[in-house]
Amino acid sequence: MKTLTFPAGGVHPPESKHYTEQKPIEAAPLPRRAIVPLQQHIGAPCDPLVKVKETVCVGQRIGEPKGFVSAPIHAPISGTISAIADRPHPLGREIRSIVIDSDGEDRWCDAITETADFLSPSPADLKAKILEAGIVGMGGATFPTHVKLSPPEEKKIDTAIVNGVECEPFLTADHRLMVEKPEEIVGGLEILMKVLSVKQGAIGIEMNKPDAIEVLTRATADKPHVSVYPLEVKYPQGAEKQLIKAILGREVPSGGLPMDVGVVVQNVGTAAAVFRAVRHGIPLIERITTVTGPGIATPKNLRVRVGTPFSDILEFCGGLVGKAGKVISGGPMMGMAQYSLDVPVIKGTSGILVFRDQDLRLTDSNPCIRCGKCITACPMQINPSLLGVYVEAGVMDELEVHHVLDCIECGSCAFICPAGRPLVHLVRYGKAEVLAQKKK
Amino acid sequence: MEANRKETAAQEETKAAAAPPKKGEKAKKPETSSDAFILSASPHISSGESIRSLMNDVILALVPGLLVGIYYFGMDAVRVIAITTASAVAFEAGTQRLMGRPVAVSDMSAVLTGILLAMNLPSGSPWWICVIGSAVAIVVAKQLYGGIGYNIFNPALVARVVLLISWPVQMTTWPEPKPFFQRGVDTVTGATALGKMKESLLLQGDLSGIADIRWIDPFLGHTGGSLGEISAVALALGGIYLIARRVITWHIPVSYLGSVLVMAVIFHQIDPNRYAPPMFHLVTGGLMLGAFYMATDLVTSPVTYRGMLIFGVGCGIITMVIRYWGGYPEGVSFAILLMNATTPLIDRWVKPKTFGTTVQRAGAAE
Numbered sequence: 138m139k140t141l142t143f144p145a146g147g148v149h150p151p152e153s154k155h156y157t158e159q160k161p162i163e164a165a166p167l168p169r170r171a172i173v174p175l176q177q178h179i180g181a182p183c184d185p186l187v188k189v190k191e192t193v194c195v196g197q198r199i200g201e202p203k204g205f206v207s208a209p210i211h212a213p214i215s216g217t218i219s220a221i222a223d224r225p226h227p228l229g230r231e232i233r234s235i236v237i238d239s240d241g242e243d244r245w246c247d248a249i250t251e252t253a254d255f256l257s258p259s260p261a262d263l264k265a266k267i268l269e270a271g272i273v274g275m276g277g278a279t280f281p282t283h284v285k286l287s288p289p290e291e292k293k294i295d296t297a298i299v300n301g302v303e304c305e306p307f308l309t310a311d312h313r314l315m316v317e318k319p320e321e322i323v324g325g326l327e328i329l330m331k332v333l334s335v336k337q338g339a340i341g342i343e344m345n346k347p348d349a350i351e352v353l354t355r356a357t358a359d360k361p362h363v364s365v366y367p368l369e370v371k372y373p374q375g376a377e378k379q380l381i382k383a384i385l386g387r388e389v390p391s392g393g394l395p396m397d398v399g400v401v402v403q404n405v406g407t408a409a410a411v412f413r414a415v416r417h418g419i420p421l422i423e424r425i426t427t428v429t430g431p432g433i434a435t436p437k438n439l440r441v442r443v444g445t446p447f448s449d450i451l452e453f454c455g456g457l458v459g460k461a462g463k464v465i466s467g468g469p470m471m472g473m474a475q476y477s478l479d480v481p482v483i484k485g486t487s488g489i490l491v492f493r494d495q496d497l498r499l500t501d502s503n504p505c506i507r508c509g510k511c512i513t514a515c516p517m518q519i520n521p522s523l524l525g526v527y528v529e530a531g532v533m534d535e536l537e538v539h540h541v542l543d544c545i546e547c548g549s550c551a552f553i554c555p556a557g558r559p560l561v562h563l564v565r566y567g568k569a570e571v572l573a574q575k576k577k
Numbered sequence: 578m579e580a581n582r583k584e585t586a587a588q589e590e591t592k593a594a595a596a597p598p599k600k601g602e603k604a605k606k607p608e609t610s611s612d613a614f615i616l617s618a619s620p621h622i623s624s625g626e627s628i629r630s631l632m633n634d635v636i637l638a639l640v641p642g643l644l645v646g647i648y649y650f651g652m653d654a655v656r657v658i659a660i661t662t663a664s665a666v667a668f669e670a671g672t673q674r675l676m677g678r679p680v681a682v683s684d685m686s687a688v689l690t691g692i693l694l695a696m697n698l699p700s701g702s703p704w705w706i707c708v709i710g711s712a713v714a715i716v717v718a719k720q721l722y723g724g725i726g727y728n729i730f731n732p733a734l735v736a737r738v739v740l741l742i743s744w745p746v747q748m749t750t751w752p753e754p755k756p757f758f759q760r761g762v763d764t765v766t767g768a769t770a771l772g773k774m775k776e777s778l779l780l781q782g783d784l785s786g787i788a789d790i791r792w793i794d795p796f797l798g799h800t801g802g803s804l805g806e807i808s809a810v811a812l813a814l815g816g817i818y819l820i821a822r823r824v825i826t827w828h829i830p831v832s833y834l835g836s837v838l839v840m841a842v843i844f845h846q847i848d849p850n851r852y853a854p855p856m857f858h859l860v861t862g863g864l865m866l867g868a869f870y871m872a873t874d875l876v877t878s879p880v881t882y883r884g885m886l887i888f889g890v891g892c893g894i895i896t897m898v899i900r901y902w903g904g905y906p907e908g909v910s911f912a913i914l915l916m917n918a919t920t921p922l923i924d925r926w927v928k929p930k931t932f933g934t935t936v937q938r939a940g941a942a943e
Contacts, residue, residue: 145929145930145932148624150622150624151622306622378932378933382932388932388933388935388936389933390933390934390936391931391932391933391934392933393933461614462614462615463614463615463616463617463621464614465621469619469620469621469622470619470620470621470622471619471620472619472621473619474614474615474616474617474618474619474621475614476614476616490621492621497615497621498623498625499615500623500627503628503681503684503725503726504723504724504725504726504727505726506628506631506725506726506875506876507726507875507876507877507878507880508631508875508880509875509879509880509881512880512881512929513882515929516932517931517932517933518929518930518931518932519929519931520880520928520929522880539928540931540934543931543932543933543934546619548619548620551619551620551623552620552622552623552624553623553624553626554623555624555626555627555628555630555631556627556628556726557623557627559617559618561618561619561620562617562618565618
């Protein structure tokens with residue numbers, strides 16, 4: 138059998154999942170103080186619904202979304218609001234956040250209700266519950282889920298895909314979730330299928346997770362409309378467009394979205410969050426995060442409340458070993474390097490990765506030697522070397538015709554580049570310039 | 578589409594705040610904070626390959642060819658290799674210093690250029706030929722064009738051609754190959770196989786002059802020629818190593834050797850008295866050295882696979898045109914340099930097929 142994958146490009150970074158792939162998910166202790174940013178999603182930030190000194194219960198709505206592309210935010214712990222002010226955020230700057238001092242009681246609000254027959258509500262009611270629960274894409278992109286579930290009339294959706302690829306090295310949060318909570322993922326997929334009124338559901342998993350493939354194949358055995366697709370281990374197999382191409386053979390057009398080819402893709406963590414929201418009435422206040430890397434004393438997969446500072450989590454994992462070099466929110470290919478351990482876990486924090494100083498290979502950026510490896514590696518088949526040279530030279534007019542806006546910033550080019558060129562950085566800069574010019 | 582716009586706008590805000598780093602700038606730690614972490618853009622891991630590791634791999638791949646050269650040409654070969662390599666490194670460092678560029682001889686590219694130049698010279702070359710060659714390769718063909726990555730023409734080949742045109746006698750005086758244990762004091766010189774072919778065609782009007790050359794000799798290395806080009810098998814072995822290590826891809830060597838083979842077969846069929854057998858063309862001259870090590874030079878060849886195939890076929894055709902009808906017996910150097918000149922054009926025409934550009938975007942027509 139031909140293994141499924143995307144046709145061109147891709148790289149094979151060391152998987153490095155051995156740190157945590159066999160470790161069951163553990164609950165992290167509740168933070169003494171939670172820092173809940175009012176922006177945890179792509180789109181408009183929330184307005185605070187609470188005031189300083191007010192007390193809140195777990196699951197209470199504390200951030201009101203502004204606009205359609207936004208998602209409400211809920212209190213992850215019970216306690217007293219001690220501040221509403223700018224705080225460090227994993228995206229690299231300070232963002233207005235609600236700070237909650239815990240009362241240590243984990244007191245839940247009464248409003249939370251169970252729905253045993255979770256497929257009985259109407260699609261509109263299901264979608265309302267998903268919106269109410271503040272669910273966003275948990276693979277890291279944090280795009281509000283209800284928006285993805287509201288395609289315009291003319292886009293006919295026929296397939297919902299749940300993304301269990303987890304192609305980022307080191308990360309195992311999705312893997313453990315699939316092995317330990319398959320019923321939540323399958324239930325979530327069924328809810329998504331009902332909301333979108335589609336007949337076909339798919340779960341894509343890389344073949345380096347045979348246990349997850351087995352568990353989910355068993356969990357979907359009695360569901361004829363849902364299939365599990367084992368996929369070749371190749372980065373970035375889990376990128377939305379590449380995943381759709383691998384499973385369905387459909388190519389999302391340049392500048393388009395999955396809905397243009399009749400598909401909606403959701404991460405396994407998102408599917409599980411959807412299930413918990415509908416079945417148990419639990420808003421998105423916690424997630425699975427992999428704390429890993431050679432710089433962590435005891436790597437773990439954690440179920441952790443949103444708002445828990447990185448410093449608390451690292452302490453729970455035995456602290457740092459050696460001289461810390463880099464702390465990354467997310468995986469090594471697309472994650473963001475952190476400047477402070479005061480940043481909190483947000484809805485999109487798929488992992489906390491720590492490299493020691495000695496694990497980092499800091500290189501000079503050398504001139505491009507035109508080896509063409511970045512072109513071979515690029516899953517979007519653009520020419521990163523050329524874009525990099527143009528950006529360095531300030532030739533921004535040439536970027537768009539060379540498809541700079543098609544870049545998904547997966548990092549394959551910079552990973553492979555023997556000249557150590559910061560290609561993703563250069564392309565991002567070029568993209569921003571092009572978009573700024575378009576706005577004018 | 579509203580959603581898409583918002584998404585990209587937010588990405589732009591959050592991700593692209595910093596300016597691109599200047600060339601040669603290192604990722605630095607902030608010095609203000611005691612628990613300062615290194616900040617840099619993703620990705621945070623790399624393949625571990627570097628310019629230096631690529632160059633070292635090519636040098637390693639050249640070792641069999643160099644050993645055959647030393648076996649047949651003795652200490653003369655060692656002398657030429659030593660002089661070109663040392664002077665290439667010296668010119669590289671000197672020019673970089675003079676031009677105010679960072680001295681980067683540790684990237685091994687100058688060492689490789691020096692070795693490749695030696696392999697393209699007769700083993701009896703006087704020291705000053707070696708030094709002038711290195712100067713032309715490094716100073717003129719590389720650094721004056723902007724240094725590594727910016728040169729249009731293969732530096733070692735530019736040097737070889739400049740030397741060949743300027744000092745044709747020295748550059749075509751080929752010591753006879755002789756295993757070192759049989760070597761006497763006097764060096765006997767003779768013509769290369771391709772030289773004998775051209776001479777025979779000119780004087781006798783047929784190929785009788787190469788009738789006694791068995792293909793196995795140049796295949797193994799027992800033939801006259803530049804010190805690093807004589808053994809087809811040793812060079813091909815190194816080339817296969819480079820393909821296996823993914824330093825180069827098969828596209829240029831296969832299309833180059835393939836087009837030479839096809840042309841040789843066709844013309845040998847047409848007139849076996851004027852056109853030598855295909856095997857003769859494949860194993861003689863600088864073809865193996867050119868196809869695996871010179872034409873595949875990363876900087877001066879196209880960046881896409883399809884571009885590489887065009888490039889290789891062009892090299893093959895020009896090589897054979899010069900061998901058949903040109904004034905020089907061998908055309909590999911000229912062929913590669915001419916195709917080097919077309920590389921920017923090829924790269925302009927042949928672009929990767931970007932994902933999603935061959936399908937129509939839904940609603941785009943409305």
